[in-house]
Amino acid sequence: MNFEIYRAMEKLSRRTLSTKVPIVDIHTHVYLPRYAEELRARSSAPRIYRRTGADGQPEERLLILDGEPGVGRPVGPQYWERDQKLLFMKRHDIDISFVSSANPWLDFLPPERAHTLAQELNNDLEEYCSTSPQANGFPGLRSIYGFGLLPLVSGISVSSVLDVIKQINTLPHISGIIIGTRGVGNGLDDEILEPVWEAIQQANLVVFIHPHYGVDSKSFGNKTNGHVLPLALGFPFETTIAITRLILAGVLDRYPNLRLLLAHSGGALPQLSSRLASCIAHDPIVAKRLKHDARYYLSKLYFDAVAYGAEELGFVSDVIRRAEAYNSTGGEYNADVGSTRMLFGTDHPFFPPLEASQKWQSVEDNLEAIWSVRTWGDSARANVLGLNALRLFDLEC
Amino acid sequence: MNFEIYRAMEKLSRRTLSTKVPIVDIHTHVYLPRYAEELRARSSAPRIYRRTGADGQPEERLLILDGEPGVGRPVGPQYWERDQKLLFMKRHDIDISFVSSANPWLDFLPPERAHTLAQELNNDLEEYCSTSPQANGFPGLRSIYGFGLLPLVSGISVSSVLDVIKQINTLPHISGIIIGTRGVGNGLDDEILEPVWEAIQQANLVVFIHPHYGVDSKSFGNKTNGHVLPLALGFPFETTIAITRLILAGVLDRYPNLRLLLAHSGGALPQLSSRLASCIAHDPIVAKRLKHDARYYLSKLYFDAVAYGAEELGFVSDVIRRAEAYNSTGGEYNADVGSTRMLFGTDHPFFPPLEASQKWQSVEDNLEAIWSVRTWGDSARANVLGLNALRLFDLEC
Numbered sequence: 001m002n003f004e005i006y007r008a009m010e011k012l013s014r015r016t017l018s019t020k021v022p023i024v025d026i027h028t029h030v031y032l033p034r035y036a037e038e039l040r041a042r043s044s045a046p047r048i049y050r051r052t053g054a055d056g057q058p059e060e061r062l063l064i065l066d067g068e069p070g071v072g073r074p075v076g077p078q079y080w081e082r083d084q085k086l087l088f089m090k091r092h093d094i095d096i097s098f099v100s101s102a103n104p105w106l107d108f109l110p111p112e113r114a115h116t117l118a119q120e121l122n123n124d125l126e127e128y129c130s131t132s133p134q135a136n137g138f139p140g141l142r143s144i145y146g147f148g149l150l151p152l153v154s155g156i157s158v159s160s161v162l163d164v165i166k167q168i169n170t171l172p173h174i175s176g177i178i179i180g181t182r183g184v185g186n187g188l189d190d191e192i193l194e195p196v197w198e199a200i201q202q203a204n205l206v207v208f209i210h211p212h213y214g215v216d217s218k219s220f221g222n223k224t225n226g227h228v229l230p231l232a233l234g235f236p237f238e239t240t241i242a243i244t245r246l247i248l249a250g251v252l253d254r255y256p257n258l259r260l261l262l263a264h265s266g267g268a269l270p271q272l273s274s275r276l277a278s279c280i281a282h283d284p285i286v287a288k289r290l291k292h293d294a295r296y297y298l299s300k301l302y303f304d305a306v307a308y309g310a311e312e313l314g315f316v317s318d319v320i321r322r323a324e325a326y327n328s329t330g331g332e333y334n335a336d337v338g339s340t341r342m343l344f345g346t347d348h349p350f351f352p353p354l355e356a357s358q359k360w361q362s363v364e365d366n367l368e369a370i371w372s373v374r375t376w377g378d379s380a381r382a383n384v385l386g387l388n389a390l391r392l393f394d395l396e397c
Numbered sequence: 398m399n400f401e402i403y404r405a406m407e408k409l410s411r412r413t414l415s416t417k418v419p420i421v422d423i424h425t426h427v428y429l430p431r432y433a434e435e436l437r438a439r440s441s442a443p444r445i446y447r448r449t450g451a452d453g454q455p456e457e458r459l460l461i462l463d464g465e466p467g468v469g470r471p472v473g474p475q476y477w478e479r480d481q482k483l484l485f486m487k488r489h490d491i492d493i494s495f496v497s498s499a500n501p502w503l504d505f506l507p508p509e510r511a512h513t514l515a516q517e518l519n520n521d522l523e524e525y526c527s528t529s530p531q532a533n534g535f536p537g538l539r540s541i542y543g544f545g546l547l548p549l550v551s552g553i554s555v556s557s558v559l560d561v562i563k564q565i566n567t568l569p570h571i572s573g574i575i576i577g578t579r580g581v582g583n584g585l586d587d588e589i590l591e592p593v594w595e596a597i598q599q600a601n602l603v604v605f606i607h608p609h610y611g612v613d614s615k616s617f618g619n620k621t622n623g624h625v626l627p628l629a630l631g632f633p634f635e636t637t638i639a640i641t642r643l644i645l646a647g648v649l650d651r652y653p654n655l656r657l658l659l660a661h662s663g664g665a666l667p668q669l670s671s672r673l674a675s676c677i678a679h680d681p682i683v684a685k686r687l688k689h690d691a692r693y694y695l696s697k698l699y700f701d702a703v704a705y706g707a708e709e710l711g712f713v714s715d716v717i718r719r720a721e722a723y724n725s726t727g728g729e730y731n732a733d734v735g736s737t738r739m740l741f742g743t744d745h746p747f748f749p750p751l752e753a754s755q756k757w758q759s760v761e762d763n764l765e766a767i768w769s770v771r772t773w774g775d776s777a778r779a780n781v782l783g784l785n786a787l788r789l790f791d792l793e794c
Contacts, residue, residue, distance in 0.1 A: 186618060186619060187618040189618055189620050213616075215612045215634065216613035216615070216616070219612055219635070219638055220638065221584040221586055221642055223642065223646060224682060225642075225645050225682065225683055226680035226683050227676065227680055228641075228677055228680050228682075228683055229638065229641065229642070229645075231676045232669060232672050232673040232675075232676035232677075233638055233641060233665070233673070236665070236669055236672065237612065240630060240665075241617065241630055244625075244629070244630060245617070245618055245620065248622050248626075249620060265668075267665075267669075268633070268634070268664075268665030268668055270668060271662075271665055271667060271668040271712065272629060272630060272633055272664075273706070274704060274705035274706025274708075274709055274762075274766070275629050275633065275661065275704060275705050275706075275709075276630070277705065278629075278705040278748065278759055278762060279624065279625045279748075280625055280629075281751070281758070282748050282749075282750075282758075282759065283622075283623035283624055283625050284623070284751060285621060285622065285625075286623050286625055287751060307668075307672060308671035308672050308674065309670070309671025309672075309674075309692075311671075311715045311716055312668055312671055314712075314715075315715070318708045318711075319706075319708050322708055351675065351676075351679045352679075353679075354678070354681060354684060361678065361679075362675055362679065365671075365675060
């Protein structure tokens, strides 16, 4: 049975059963209209600019990074209009979306502007969520919730960041934040951020850690490979470095209740986690610094299921499950333990189909992958498809 | 049963059975005496220098990279004396080692010196191998074989590189080469290297691709974390980028019989391979360039088993097995297929024990990991521990 057949059966069962398993997308982006305006007003990256397209019609393009290959990518209503998001959700049977601003967030702005815009965009997003339709079949739930923004930019005061955390606490449809990896200029392992982690833990906000900068593009050479190397490798490398630096700085030891959600299934962290543990154990400078073996921390993290392959997802759930062995006495192999910290996502509106079609292959691949993990049963699949997200965000259905 | 018990039983069986499973180490390094002299004569990294140690005695230290944390690492006879290599092998029951020069090889030398030194070091290594003891219990085999060096440095002529390939063809105990990721200055996807790949394929040399530079250290931030970030993350990232660039350049399409062995279990390539395939499929610049889905190429590669964890090894064998599905019609799940391209290694003399002890934890971890892969049976373990290596290098026992 493949995912298509499963979905057909599931649709059928929705008509006959009183409960159904929701499909919840926790990795789906938006450029709110106010943010798109900010980008349109700029003359250097990140910016949105107009040009005449190949068909002679005007088009808007988005340039995210200076030195980006080509002339950026086409952008349109899918990036900012809520109706487009809802249409996409309907097309892929997604019941609920947790929408987040896309990179580069506010990184390029001076502190004062970042502070103001963060608050305005958080209010915009609350409106975007709170006025969204009821989730079909899930009484009491909306179809859209959100991750807010913090003004994490160079030179900003910590009290300004804490202010915005307070604001987010007042917004009922926003129970998480999305952040990049630079903090206020020196990365997430910067000790100046200590009160920020404390406030985030206190507020019980889910922190979605998402890449933007990749790694130095010189290492990608001078061949024409489109966006492949920065997107396929640079992005996950950046996330891997960021979470590893957080672990090494002891942030996960000091704030054990922080709920960190890693983009793209944690990048390369799962595959490099035993190597990381070995390197730590063999380095006199860090060998005795942490409370646990590095592999333990993987069981404290959350991972989106945006890896496009069943073997990758099964492996991530394996290293999450394994992590418990570094805290306690191991136990029986149970793949479902690992799956409780993995959450379906689409990365919409990125990775659109190359050719116009109804379904997005990138989304189908991620759904098919969840369905095809060899070690997962129905309960694991239901968790990853939606139940984990509802639990993580304290929503009941 | 754990690996210790297995080993005790295996030792017992060696006394009673006519055949035994060899343990073969394909990732083990040397600084040949001539190379160590070259490093001692230098005043900037890479260099070996003398200083007075904490105990008041003179000591030698190795500085591999400029800007390396601390003052480099202690080096001694384990880096250059063959007796030390043999002692290490005996301590860990390793029957046969395929020794390679450690990074940074010849990267820092001007072309003429690199050419001369490559040939001299290849001759030294042939001597080092050919005069090594017979492998105990394996008639006709030596205990040490080697990977040679090519003068892959900026500004060298391709004919000079081809000359050294010819030399290596005359050295009976050297049937592979170890290379870094920079080629002759512009990476391994440089079209100038086309005749080199052709000659390597023709000569049937195994190419061991090994990292040295990592990625830009700025991304590791300014905290004191010893060597952890560059070693645990930078090294595997570099390998991942190098092999991805080779795939994107079509080198694996044009030279399908190249035998490439990736250090550290391929870095992050296995975990990012479905993401890579998706990024390629969605990028108009590369979407139609390659003969196969990116995941297919993993079944054309070889991976050392230096990942320090059973879940990691099992996963690598899963993605190797999966790759066939992108060439043919899939088939039954058979983890042994993947294990035929994975080879035990130690990374000796790196990752020595923090405290003096007989056994190296890093080596024990890798052996225990091979023993503990949930989906591997005895045949898969025997393959990874040694039989794959003998097949790869066309040695019979």
